[in-house]
Amino acid sequence: MRGLYLITNDDPIEQLHSKLDAALATGHIQILQYRRKKTPLTQQPEEIASIKAICDRYAVPFVINDNIELAAQFGLGVHLGQSDGEIQDAKEKLPQGVIIGKTCSSSLEFAEKAVRDGATYVAFGAIYSTLTKPEAGCIGIEILKQARQRFALPICAIGGLSVENSKDVIEAGADLCAVITDVLAQDINHVAARVNAWAAQFNTELK
Template sequence: MRGLYLITNDDAFDVLYQKLHVALQSGPISLIQYRRKKVTPVQQLEEIERLLSLCQQYQVPLIINDNLALAQQFGCGLHLGQGDGSLIQARKQLGPQAIIGRTCHNSLELASQAAAEGVSYLAFGAVFPSATKPNAQRVSLVTLQQAKAQFELPICVIGGLTVENSQPLVELGIDLFAVVGDILNLEIAHVAQRCKAWQVLLRN
């Protein structure tokens, strides 16, 4: 697991779907996370079904945010925040091959616990201020450097990431760059170009 990790925004679903399709066509996206807090449970089922079909077309894993039941229903991966249930239980229900991530904020202690409980990747953030979660705790480059040294698991960063500000994270050897706004908040016409700019950055 290395590269871009796209997390859905709150666009109208047809618009979001088009943007994700363009992003997947534009080059290697490692993971896509479904995070749609403002739609009904019935809409979520319809949207996940469509996104899963799209992801399967490009052989990119789909990760469900914070909902073990949906992840199990659709055979998807799962991302758990700190208040979103037991990682051990999720691993038991989803099986050994499932991708399960855990939010660790800025804490190596939380990361150690998640690693012991069988997590697939460790997510740290926010690295920069973010419109998606403006009050999120911040994580320092020093903590990220320590995480890279301490854990053999993929390290994911999130929070205000852009092509322009992420070079120091690339230099640290960060594995996954979770992005919402820098790609999916753009007009559809600009998505492909931005994805390609990220690919250039992450190849360096």
């Protein structure tokens, strides 16, 4: 589990479908997360079903942001914030073996609990300031270095990440870089190129 972790944005759904198809076709998306804050909850199942079909086509793991019940409805994994439910609850309601990620902000103590509870990965951020979640502030990369020394499971960095600033983040210990804007704000004709640029960053670090 190493590479680019893509999170959906709030583009019109058909436009998002096109961008996701271009991104996933590269073969370089490790996980896709459904996060649509402007879509009413009643409309989300229809969107999830349509995006799941794209993920299934390219065999990309698909997880739902924050909502265990919605993830259970589709037999999918989930990414949980600190106030969005417990890992144990997710493990009881979701199929065995699905991805369960946990936001740990800048806390190694939160991460230790997530590891004990059985998280698939732990996420730290916002690494850099981001317009997607401006209230998150920015914590920098030192926490990634500390987490890398302490934990064996995958570490996900999130917040303000771009191809251009990713080298230090990956070197600090991030296995996964979670992004929205850096890929999905691109014109449809440039989405694949941006994903490939991310893949090159990880490949460079692996050599």
